[in-house]
Amino acid sequence: xxxxxxxxxxxxxxxxxxxxxxxxxxxxxxxxxxxxxxxxxxxxxxxxxxxxxxxxxxxxxxxxxxxxxxxxxxxxxxxxxxxxxxxxxxxxxxxxxxxxxxxxxxxxxxxxxxxxxxxxxxxxxxxxxxxxxxxxxxxxxxxxxxxxxxxxxxxxxxxxxxxxxxxxxxxxxxxxxxxxxxxxxxxxxxxxxxxxxxxxxxxxxxxxxxxxxxxxxxxxxxxxxxxxxxxxxxxxxxxxxxxxxxxxxxxxxxxxxxxxxxxxxxxxxxxxxxxxxxxxxxxxxxxxxxxxxx
Amino acid sequence: xxxxxxxxxxxxxxxxxxxxxxxxxxxxxxxxxxxxxxxxxxxxxxxxxxxxxxxxxxxxxxxxxxxxxxxxxxxxxxxxxxxxxxxxxxxxxxxxxxxxxxxxxxxxxxxxxxxxxxxxxxxxxxxxxxxxxxxxxxxxxxxxxxxxxxxxxxxxxxxxxxxxxxxxxxxxxxxxxxxxxxxxxxxxxxxxxxxxxxxxxxxxxxxxxxxxxxxxxxxxxxxxxxxxxxxxxxxxxxxxxxxxxxxxxxxxxxxxxxxxxxxxxxxxxxxxxxxxxxxxxxxxxxxxxxxxxx
Numbered sequence: 001x002x003x004x005x006x007x008x009x010x011x012x013x014x015x016x017x018x019x020x021x022x023x024x025x026x027x028x029x030x031x032x033x034x035x036x037x038x039x040x041x042x043x044x045x046x047x048x049x050x051x052x053x054x055x056x057x058x059x060x061x062x063x064x065x066x067x068x069x070x071x072x073x074x075x076x077x078x079x080x081x082x083x084x085x086x087x088x089x090x091x092x093x094x095x096x097x098x099x100x101x102x103x104x105x106x107x108x109x110x111x112x113x114x115x116x117x118x119x120x121x122x123x124x125x126x127x128x129x130x131x132x133x134x135x136x137x138x139x140x141x142x143x144x145x146x147x148x149x150x151x152x153x154x155x156x157x158x159x160x161x162x163x164x165x166x167x168x169x170x171x172x173x174x175x176x177x178x179x180x181x182x183x184x185x186x187x188x189x190x191x192x193x194x195x196x197x198x199x200x201x202x203x204x205x206x207x208x209x210x211x212x213x214x215x216x217x218x219x220x221x222x223x224x225x226x227x228x229x230x231x232x233x234x235x236x237x238x239x240x241x242x243x244x245x246x247x248x249x250x251x252x253x254x255x256x257x258x259x260x261x262x263x264x265x266x267x268x269x270x271x272x273x274x275x276x277x278x279x280x281x282x283x284x285x286x287x288x289x290x291x292x293x294x
Numbered sequence: 295x296x297x298x299x300x301x302x303x304x305x306x307x308x309x310x311x312x313x314x315x316x317x318x319x320x321x322x323x324x325x326x327x328x329x330x331x332x333x334x335x336x337x338x339x340x341x342x343x344x345x346x347x348x349x350x351x352x353x354x355x356x357x358x359x360x361x362x363x364x365x366x367x368x369x370x371x372x373x374x375x376x377x378x379x380x381x382x383x384x385x386x387x388x389x390x391x392x393x394x395x396x397x398x399x400x401x402x403x404x405x406x407x408x409x410x411x412x413x414x415x416x417x418x419x420x421x422x423x424x425x426x427x428x429x430x431x432x433x434x435x436x437x438x439x440x441x442x443x444x445x446x447x448x449x450x451x452x453x454x455x456x457x458x459x460x461x462x463x464x465x466x467x468x469x470x471x472x473x474x475x476x477x478x479x480x481x482x483x484x485x486x487x488x489x490x491x492x493x494x495x496x497x498x499x500x501x502x503x504x505x506x507x508x509x510x511x512x513x514x515x516x517x518x519x520x521x522x523x524x525x526x527x528x529x530x531x532x533x534x535x536x537x538x539x540x541x542x543x544x545x546x547x548x549x550x551x552x553x554x555x556x557x558x559x560x561x562x563x564x565x566x567x568x569x570x571x572x573x574x575x576x577x578x579x580x581x582x583x584x585x586x587x588x
Contacts, residue, residue, distance in 0.1 A: 082587075194574045257581070264558035265568070274559070280488045287551070287587035293376075294583065 004138065007214060008089075008112060011136035014218075015087045015116040018134075018225035022118065023052045023073055023085060025233050030077045033240045036124060037078075040249035045123065050077020052085075057279040061092040068092075072282045076289070079127075079240050083120035084285035090114075090278075094139075098276065103208060104141035112138040115146075116225070117269070119286035120232075121259075125252035126239040128152035128159065128200065129259060131286070132228040133269070134221045144221050145207035147182065148228050149190050150235075151200030151259060153252040159235045160201045166231040167204050174220045175211075182206045192262055199262050256288035263287065298432065301508060302383075302406060305430035308512070309381045309410040312428075312519035316412065317346045317367055317379060319527050324371045327534045330418060331372075334543035339417065344371020346379070351573040355386040362386075366576050370583070373421075373534050377414035378579035384408075384572075388433075392570065397502060398435035406432040409440075410519070411563070413580035414526075415553075419546035421533040422446035422453065422494065423553060425580070426522040427563070428515050438515050439501035441476065442522050443484050444529075445494030445553060447546040453529045454495045460525040461498050468514045469505075476500045486556055493556050550582035557581065 030049040037045060058069035070088030077083070094102055094109040105111065115135030122129065134146030150163050164183070171179035182204035190199035204224075209217050263270050263286055273283040324343040331339060352363035364382030371377070385406040393399045409429030416423065428440035444457050458477070465473035476498035484493035498518075503511050557564050557580055567577040 194568045194577075253584070260554060260585075261558060261578070264555060274488045283488075284555075284587070289587060290547070291554075291585045291587075292583065293578070293581035293585075 004142070007136070007142070007218075008114065008138070010218065011221075012089050012114045014222055014225075015114055015134070018222070018229070019071075019073065019085050019087050019116050022225070022229050023075075025229055026075065026077075026080055026083060026120075027051060029079055029233060029236055029240070030075075032237070033079045035078075036241055038124070038244040038249065040246035045078045046076055050075045050080055055281075057282055059088075059090050059092075059277060059279060062095070062277060063093075065092070067277065070279065070282060072279075072285055074285060079123060079236065081121050081123040082289040083118070085116065085118045086282045086285060087116045088114065088282070092276070095276070098272070102139060103143070104139035107140045110139065117286075118228075121256065121288045122236070122240075124240055124242060125153050125244050125248045126156070126242045127236055129256070129288075130228075130232050132225070132232075134224050136218075136221070141210065143208045143210040144217050145209065146221065146224055147186055147203060147205035148224065148232075149186055149200055149203035149205070150232075151255070153255040154248060155201070156239070159238070162234065163201070163203060163231055166227050170223050170227045171204065173223070174216065178206070178220075179204070190262065192258060192266070194265070195258060195261070197258065199258065250292065253290060253292040254294060256291045257293050259288055260291055298436070301430070301436070301512075302408065302432070304512065305515075306383050306408045308516055308519075309408055309428070312516070312523070313365075313367065313379050313381050313410050316519075316523050317369075319523055320369065320371075320374055320377060320414075321345060323527060323530055323534070324369075324373055326531070327373045329372075330535055332418070332538040332543065334540035339372045340370055344369045344374055349575075351576055353382075353384050353386075353571060353573060356389070356571060357387075359386070361571065364573065364576060366573075366579055368579060373417060373530065375415050375417040376583035377412070379410065379412045380576045380579060381410045382408065382576070386570070389570070392566070396433060397437070398433035401434045404433065411580075412522075415550065415582045416530070416534075418534055418536060419447050419538050419542045420450070420536045421530055423550070423582075424522075424526050426519070426526075428518050430512075430515070435504065437502045437504040438511050439503065440515065440518055441480055441497060441499035442518065442526075443480055443494055443497035443499070444526075445549070447549040448542060449495070450533070453532070456528065457495070457497060457525055460521050464517050464521045465498065467517070468510065472500070472514075473498070484556065486552060486560070488559070489552060489555070491552065493552065544586065547584060547586040548588060550585045551587050553582055554585055 052073040052075040055072045059067035061067040068090035073085045075083050091112040094105045099105045099109055117133035119131045129151040132148035136144050168179045186202045186205035189205045211217055346367040346369045349366045353361035355361040362384035367379045369377050388399045388403040393403055411427035413425045423445040426442035430438050462473045480496045480499035483499045505511050
């Protein structure tokens with residue numbers, strides 16, 4: 001198999017594998033916390049513990065050719081109020097509008113891209129919302145991108161430090177500059193200028209990772225997924241049984257409004273997806289289950 | 295007084311007058327329907343009938359000079375779940391980014407603008423959401439713009455026809471082409487390509503109105519405001535006491551998500567406001583009080 005095809009296969013298979021691992025772990029958490037509830041829900045908790053449901057989607061290019069597709073997995077649970085995980089393998093041609101924005105696309109507008117992305121909104125306002133995404137993109141160049149960030153409504157230093165700490169340890173295995181660089185990139189990216197507010201407490205954000213050593217870059221990508229699964233699950237387990245008040249729940253629903261504002265006003269992935277014929281349902285799966293703008 | 299100053303004064307005073315008229319009418323409706331409630335509210339109805347609260351805001355230009363300001367009026371009532379009316383008189387200089395998009399701004403980037411804008415989200419899912427806006431803008435040219443559109447969750451032909459009918463009669467007093475042209479413009483503008491859905495049932499949308507006859511154009515602007523007040527109030531009074539089911543309320547909260555998507559992804563006014571140092575609170579007052587993305 002030609003080298004590039006081999007790499008496509010490895011990356012695509014990994015995104016599926018980590019999706020399965022994460023979904024399994026989140027379902028296990030659902031089983032562990034069966035009866036957690038509190039005031040001001042805003043949505044009904046389901047009668048039984050949550051399970052992921054899958055839905056496939058296909059994508060057509062503008063010229064009518066097949067453009068690949070993906071699978072959405074969504075769970076409405078008792079701990080995870082709404083969590084969506086999307087994997088996709090797509091290919092096509094960048095439109096004029098995007099060519100100058102994408103490395104290697106001006107020479108040749110053909111692209112191939114695969115990835116996994118996840119957003120979780122939790123019933124319990126003491127558990128942060130979270131986003132994680134990793135992707136492998138091929139134009140006339142090839143690179144990895146991704147990241148994860150935490151959006152708590154109620155700040156717990158213990159959670160923030162555990163999250164950043166795990167990312168720092170993981171990044172340091174690959175490059176002494178990764179953590180500082182990717183943390184800063186995350187802070188810059190997840191910022192709402194119109195509110196003069198960060199989206200949350202950050203994490204890491206990276207793109208255009210091509211060190212020249214595919215195995216190393218791919219290993220980093222896998223570590224991002226595994227670190228996410230381990231670290232976020234710990235935070236969820238620590239907070240999921242904590243009692244909350246109606247005011248705390250209300251604050252969470254307002255905070256979710258900022259999440260919506262960021263995703264629709266600024267997020268590159270959302271813009272890119274909606275403007276390149278992506279699947280609207282899969283792209284907007286990240287929007288919170290319910291939101292207040294007072 | 296120089297002619298242009300006279301016109302600024304006339305327009306600004308009018309926007310304030312129609313704001314007062316509309317707020318008075320909406321408060322009267324609140325008093326008429328004191329005990330309308332139903333299942334699945336998503337938000338608590340207040341203990342007393344709604345009253346508008348005003349909040350002034352000021353605007354600074356990037357160079358630190360005073361840029362005018364405005365007044366937000368917001369009511370959380372029993373009929374009007376959340377209605378915001380904003381009036382503003384602002385002036386400044388268009389940034390490079392906007393100059394080529396605005397008539398007369400390439401010659402001279404200075405602008406003056408005044409307007410009134412209103413968005414209402416109703417408790418009762420049988421009453422449509424509504425938007426109305428009129429504005430007077432001066433660069434090296436000067437023109438009126440505005441419009442109104444109706445976003446029902448549950449369609450009532452009677453309401454849609456009353457709304458469009460009133461607009462047609464009003465438009466025809468000024469120009470036989472206005473209604474058809476502005477209705478079509480509205481349909482094109484309030485469209486969500488990623489959903490392949492119109493935002494609602496339309497209305498009128500117009501811009502760059504400068505017929506050469508200021509008195510006529512200003513009279514049209516005033517008629518837009520008066521027609522809005524009369525016609526929308528009729529629709530509200532017709533529907534406000536109608537019973538609803540939990541499913542109907544839920545459908546409304548989902549429909550509101552489309553409203554958010556439109557305003558944050560596509561609305562020129564929102565983009566323009568947020569990128570020209572507008573008041574975030576006033577601009578995003580249009581967002582619904584609560585929303586579901588299932």
